[in-house]
Amino acid sequence: MTISELTGALTDPDLLASYRRDEADLCEAGTPLAVLRPTSTEDVVRAVKWAAKFNVPIVPQGARTGLAGGANAIDGCLVLSMTNMNRILEIDRSNRLAVVQPGVVNAVLSRAANAEGLRYPPDPGSWETSTIGGNVATNAGGMCCVKYGVTTEYVLGLEVVLADGRVMRTGRRTPKGVAGYDLTRLFVGSEGTLGIITEITLALKPAGSEPLTLVAVFPSTAAAGDAVDRIFTAGLAPSLLELLDQVHLNAIEDYRPMGLDTSAKAILLAAADADLDAIAAQCQTAGAIDIWQATDATEAAELLQARRVAHPAMEKLAMTMFEHGGLIIDDIAVPRTRLAELLDEIEAIALKHGVTVGVVGHAGDGNLHPNIVVDRTDPGSVHKGHLVFDEIMERGLAMGGTCTGEHGVGLLKRDWLAAEAGPVSIEVQRAIKTALDPANLLNPGKVFSLT
Amino acid sequence: MTISELTGALTDPDLLASYRRDEADLCEAGTPLAVLRPTSTEDVVRAVKWAAKFNVPIVPQGARTGLAGGANAIDGCLVLSMTNMNRILEIDRSNRLAVVQPGVVNAVLSRAANAEGLRYPPDPGSWETSTIGGNVATNAGGMCCVKYGVTTEYVLGLEVVLADGRVMRTGRRTPKGVAGYDLTRLFVGSEGTLGIITEITLALKPAGSEPLTLVAVFPSTAAAGDAVDRIFTAGLAPSLLELLDQVHLNAIEDYRPMGLDTSAKAILLAAADADLDAIAAQCQTAGAIDIWQATDATEAAELLQARRVAHPAMEKLAMTMFEHGGLIIDDIAVPRTRLAELLDEIEAIALKHGVTVGVVGHAGDGNLHPNIVVDRTDPGSVHKGHLVFDEIMERGLAMGGTCTGEHGVGLLKRDWLAAEAGPVSIEVQRAIKTALDPANLLNPGKVFSLT
Numbered sequence: 001m002t003i004s005e006l007t008g009a010l011t012d013p014d015l016l017a018s019y020r021r022d023e024a025d026l027c028e029a030g031t032p033l034a035v036l037r038p039t040s041t042e043d044v045v046r047a048v049k050w051a052a053k054f055n056v057p058i059v060p061q062g063a064r065t066g067l068a069g070g071a072n073a074i075d076g077c078l079v080l081s082m083t084n085m086n087r088i089l090e091i092d093r094s095n096r097l098a099v100v101q102p103g104v105v106n107a108v109l110s111r112a113a114n115a116e117g118l119r120y121p122p123d124p125g126s127w128e129t130s131t132i133g134g135n136v137a138t139n140a141g142g143m144c145c146v147k148y149g150v151t152t153e154y155v156l157g158l159e160v161v162l163a164d165g166r167v168m169r170t171g172r173r174t175p176k177g178v179a180g181y182d183l184t185r186l187f188v189g190s191e192g193t194l195g196i197i198t199e200i201t202l203a204l205k206p207a208g209s210e211p212l213t214l215v216a217v218f219p220s221t222a223a224a225g226d227a228v229d230r231i232f233t234a235g236l237a238p239s240l241l242e243l244l245d246q247v248h249l250n251a252i253e254d255y256r257p258m259g260l261d262t263s264a265k266a267i268l269l270a271a272a273d274a275d276l277d278a279i280a281a282q283c284q285t286a287g288a289i290d291i292w293q294a295t296d297a298t299e300a301a302e303l304l305q306a307r308r309v310a311h312p313a314m315e316k317l318a319m320t321m322f323e324h325g326g327l328i329i330d331d332i333a334v335p336r337t338r339l340a341e342l343l344d345e346i347e348a349i350a351l352k353h354g355v356t357v358g359v360v361g362h363a364g365d366g367n368l369h370p371n372i373v374v375d376r377t378d379p380g381s382v383h384k385g386h387l388v389f390d391e392i393m394e395r396g397l398a399m400g401g402t403c404t405g406e407h408g409v410g411l412l413k414r415d416w417l418a419a420e421a422g423p424v425s426i427e428v429q430r431a432i433k434t435a436l437d438p439a440n441l442l443n444p445g446k447v448f449s450l451t
Numbered sequence: 452m453t454i455s456e457l458t459g460a461l462t463d464p465d466l467l468a469s470y471r472r473d474e475a476d477l478c479e480a481g482t483p484l485a486v487l488r489p490t491s492t493e494d495v496v497r498a499v500k501w502a503a504k505f506n507v508p509i510v511p512q513g514a515r516t517g518l519a520g521g522a523n524a525i526d527g528c529l530v531l532s533m534t535n536m537n538r539i540l541e542i543d544r545s546n547r548l549a550v551v552q553p554g555v556v557n558a559v560l561s562r563a564a565n566a567e568g569l570r571y572p573p574d575p576g577s578w579e580t581s582t583i584g585g586n587v588a589t590n591a592g593g594m595c596c597v598k599y600g601v602t603t604e605y606v607l608g609l610e611v612v613l614a615d616g617r618v619m620r621t622g623r624r625t626p627k628g629v630a631g632y633d634l635t636r637l638f639v640g641s642e643g644t645l646g647i648i649t650e651i652t653l654a655l656k657p658a659g660s661e662p663l664t665l666v667a668v669f670p671s672t673a674a675a676g677d678a679v680d681r682i683f684t685a686g687l688a689p690s691l692l693e694l695l696d697q698v699h700l701n702a703i704e705d706y707r708p709m710g711l712d713t714s715a716k717a718i719l720l721a722a723a724d725a726d727l728d729a730i731a732a733q734c735q736t737a738g739a740i741d742i743w744q745a746t747d748a749t750e751a752a753e754l755l756q757a758r759r760v761a762h763p764a765m766e767k768l769a770m771t772m773f774e775h776g777g778l779i780i781d782d783i784a785v786p787r788t789r790l791a792e793l794l795d796e797i798e799a800i801a802l803k804h805g806v807t808v809g810v811v812g813h814a815g816d817g818n819l820h821p822n823i824v825v826d827r828t829d830p831g832s833v834h835k836g837h838l839v840f841d842e843i844m845e846r847g848l849a850m851g852g853t854c855t856g857e858h859g860v861g862l863l864k865r866d867w868l869a870a871e872a873g874p875v876s877i878e879v880q881r882a883i884k885t886a887l888d889p890a891n892l893l894n895p896g897k898v899f900s901l902t
Contacts, residue, residue: 178859186632235569
């Protein structure tokens with residue numbers, strides 16, 4: 001192994017340690033042999049060829065804000081950190097598209113699009129720090145996806161460096177196109193296992209107006225779930241429909257007091273371009289005990305702030321409960337009509353195991369993030385946390401759900417993917433992986449286990 | 452070869468002849484060995500296993516309304532005609548989804564969705580006869596795709612019979628999901644080369660209101676193209692934006708007199724939920740000489756009728772010009788801003804070769820269908836037609852376009868796909884094809900040539 005053959009490779013042990021993992025708590029992570037921060041496609045080609053020559057696995061990384069361990073290092077791997085490839089190459093206002101390098105931060109692109117009267121809708125919770133490359137690799141979701149769809153709906157084309165160093169372009173710059181297999185969408189969400197993305201062509205939307213926002217307070221999580229069901233059955237089209245449970249309301253009030261009603265069992269936050277009164281009416285019918293509508297953009301932004309701080313608030317709660325408190329974050333999605341039932345089940349499972357579980361999520365998409373609080377220094381607590389995780393998963397899949405609505409499979413969900421997709425699908429996915437990466441050097445062990 | 456081993460196989464020569472081809476004119480077509488019309492997934496499994504045993508290629512067919520030869524028979528093949536698998540298995544109003552067999556006709560599903568207050572947007576020209584299975588296999592487009600997207604945006608999941616008879620389920624019933632590779636979208640648009648689709652789960656939208664409609668008349672095709680550019684640069688969102696050139700205006704008036712202004716060089720038809728006045732203003736600025744707005748749904752439907760009869764009107768024109776007149780139908784898409792330029796180029800190319808070319812298309816998507824009129828009994832005429840086709844293609848690709856916006860590759864565009872996608876992409880597509888269908892029995896020779 002001649003790391004010296006790879007110009008620019010960084011091997012300082014402290015630096016290597018800082019590239020070990022993404023934000024998924026309690027996931028295994030190795031120590032890289034080296035980190036390379038390419039600034040061009042040619043750098044990536046060079047790295048991939050080097051890795052192929054010496055049989056070194058490659059783990060591509062963006063901002064490492066992922067929540068499934070997909071960007072975690074493997075012992076002895078080469079980490080390709082893409083954050084230095086951070087140029088917006090083009091924003092084409094008339095054709096409503098952008099061409100970017102993978103290291104561009106979501107918020108940076110969003111603001112640049114806004115400046116042209118356009119909008120890049122996908123808004124994962126990490127949007128202020130996560131990269132477009134990472135968003136594409138995980139097919140990231142977000143709050144506005146209930147109306148505007150997830151990352152893959154916006155990816156028109158890619159430049160990808162394949163496992164053997166060949167450079168491939170996929171897709172197009174035209175609004176429509178059906179020339180050949182949809183390789184673009186095969187790579188979106190493939191978590192770095194099929195190739196290294198070096199350029200991304202994205203569709204943009206007209207900026208649109210600021211939507212109106214409301215908060216509805218419910219006496220039970222099931223009533224909140226029922227409201228979601230009613231809103232969609234009535235044909236309404238919220239651009240945001242988020243749920244926070246009582247655990248979150250308390251955690252957020254402790255973290256940053258906002259005057260939330262902590263006696264409520266759940267609240268729904270909704271936004272809509274029109275329809276907001278009709279959404280309020282459905283919440284009322286479902287049993288909301290209080291509904292409060294923002295009167296201007298400032299108030300609307302304040303309402304959303306409660307949702308935005310949900311994750312740090314839960315982290316603080318975990319650390320208040322245990323000196324080494326941590327969170328196992330789930331990402332289950334069920335058909336919308338099963339939401340109320342899933343919420344009840346999660347509460348029952350948490351109660352049974354005596355574990356604190358806070359539920360937040362994109363209710364309009366049937367996508368919940370149960371946050372399971374554990375003491376990471378107590379194997380019994382961690383074990384119980386995993387039991388809760390598994391039981392929630394089992395119930396969700398039995399309801400026709402999926403094991404990951406937007407976070408991806410990474411390391412965390414490999415067994416659940418296998419259970420959900422079934423053996424034939426896994427065989428086909430592995431066959432595609434093998435066809436494109438026969439030596440299994442691209443992010444090996446992610447999505448599928450190695451054996 | 453023991454065709455008797457395949458219960459239900461039809462071998463009557465007249466019947467076989469009727470299954471030879473889709474609606475792509477002047478495309479090669481073979482004669483099947485047999486036709487099977489399965490009524491269940493099990494029938495398809497049986498057929499695929501039989502074909503694998505005797506090394507017989509399989510050509511799946513829907514309504515054979517395709518325009519690229521993708522469903523054309525190969526000599527000695529087994530045709531799997533999916534039109535008897537035509538049950539709508541489920542429409543779930545609250546979760547906004549439908550589960551259908553592949554032989555369900557688009558219009559049948561559309562009407563069934565409407566009855567539930569929902570809508571299945573993709574509306575290819577053939578929507579009254581084409582099947583959802585065919586729409587999915589070709590990733591069909593249509594008129595409302597400019598706002599609502601093409602077929603692939605609506606496919607949540609599939610059941611597929613693979614080349615060796617294994618049955619695979621892809622995707623999900625939840626609004627969001629990122630569990631594993633996006634096999635669903637790999638199969639959408641793969642034109643029957645990767646597996647036989649036996650069930651489709653589709654997302655539906657709320658029905659929405661009937662949009663308002665206008666027609667704008669232009670003194671030049673370039674002015675019409677300029678109007679399209681202006682409409683999008685201004686951030687407007689038409690739900691339909693169609694172009695008809697003078698050749699079409701004349702052909703339609705001859706076919707079914709509607710009082711169209713045949714002295715116009717081009718017209719744009721636009722529909723929008725809001726924004727229609729703003730769209731009219733942009734047409735005015737671009738030099739429209741007349742703009743006429745429908746005042747009710749009946750008038751709006753009449754306007755669209757002109758667009759709906761474009762294809763039969765051009766067929767009639769071809770047969771008026773030549774006793775054995777035919778059409779070579781192209782399906783090029785360019786970035787919207789290049790539309791005016793492409794229209795001018797098409798006119799110049801047609802003039803240079805002395806060939807009649809009528810242009811119609813989804814202008815809002817930059818997607819044009821040049822219809823090249825040829826005398827099919829005159830090799831010189833057909834040759835000139837192909838020259839025109841190739842020159843239009845060359846110009847479109849040089850503008851950053853794609854060789855097929857919505858019709859697919861089939862037989863007609865294989866060389867152009869190779870030119871557009873480049874060798875690495877073709878190698879990867881072939882590697883995926885080989886991984887899934889090593890004996891190359893599923894619709895061989897479509898998308899890629901055999902050698």
